[in-house]
Amino acid sequence: MSLQLIENVIAIDGPAGSGKSTLARMIAHKLGFHYLDSGAFYRALTFAIWEKFLETKDDESKFPFYTEKLADATLLEKDEAEFGFSVAKIPVHCELSSQGENLMFLGTRDISHEIRDPEITKKIRYIAPKRAFREILNRHIREFAKTHKLVMDGRDIGTEVFPKSKFKFFLTASVEVRAKRRYDELVAKGFKADLNHIKEEIVARDESDTTRTVAPLKQASDAFLIDTSTLDTETVLNTILSKVSPSGQI
Known part of the structure; x- marks a missing residue:
């Protein structure tokens, strides 16, 4: 991507439950x-690497060790020599259905359903x-953005994936509000839930996301901050659209 501000990508970051x-x-x-x-890109790459691992006939418990070594080799561009394949050359890509749904492919094989497997x-x-893997996927995503107008949400979209995006937003809300959401x-889906347990999980997730070594959750210095704690969805939507342009169009 060029060093000029990117206008065809709207980046929305924030913690779990912020409504992004x-x-x-x-x-x-x-x-x-x-x-x-x-996230579908990460699922697709995970699926592809898992299939490569299965070809080794090794015990499944060794997969974490396998990925550690593969990541190290990938950083040094020695993965093809040491593992027999290049992670950067794994043909993972996204196509859009007529309804705009994200379809993930491994070469010509549609793996959109398989990547949702609990395993x-x-x-x-x-x-x-x-x-090493994040950098490869970020390149795939940036390449996709060259020919599409995108809205993306995550934890490092505005800081790592598209740091030159002209339109960056960081959504947040209190732990109590996010837990209640x-x-x-x-409950609406028919599941039993414990509010205090959910709150504890969110606090733990926040700690993990903000302190991780690679691409931690943080607000980009030029992102527009919106605390959604007391705002309804329509208000937040209109706020973002007004920042994109007064007419709501780019």
């Missing part, structure tokens, strides 16, 4: 942009924290 995913989808729909699920969910933690969401 809901708002990102609404903004994309309102502006005619595409919502890009960055893949468990293994993402061995891939996502590794800088999660509680209401679970």
Whole structure:
């Protein structure tokens, strides 16, 4: 990407429960942009590396060690020599359906459903924290942005993935409000939920996200801060649209 400010990517960061995913989808729909699920890229790469690991016939308990060594080799560009494949050359890419849904492919193979397997969910933690893998996926995402107008949400979109985005927002809310939102969401889906337990989980997640070594959660210096604790979704949506442009269009 060039050093000029990027106008075709709207970056929304924030902690769990701040409302960023809901708002990102609404903004994309309102502006005619595409919502890009960055997490799907991590799932796809995890799936691809897991398949490579299975080819070794090694015990599954060794996967964490395998990913550590692979990440080190990838940083030194020795992965192809040592592992028989280059992570950077794994053909993971995203295509958009006619409804704008994110479809993930491994070469010509649609793996959109397979990457949602609970086993893949468990293994993402061995891939996502590794800088070598994050840099490769960020390149994929930036390449995708060259031909699409995107709204993305996450924890490092405005600081790491698109630091030159002209439109950056950081959403936050009190722990109590975020916990209550999660509680209401679970109850509405028919699940039993404990509000105090959810609050403890959110506090722990915040600590993990803000203190991790690679791409920690933090507000970009030029991001617009919105505390959603006492604001309804429509108010936050209109606030963001007004910052993008007075007319709500780019």
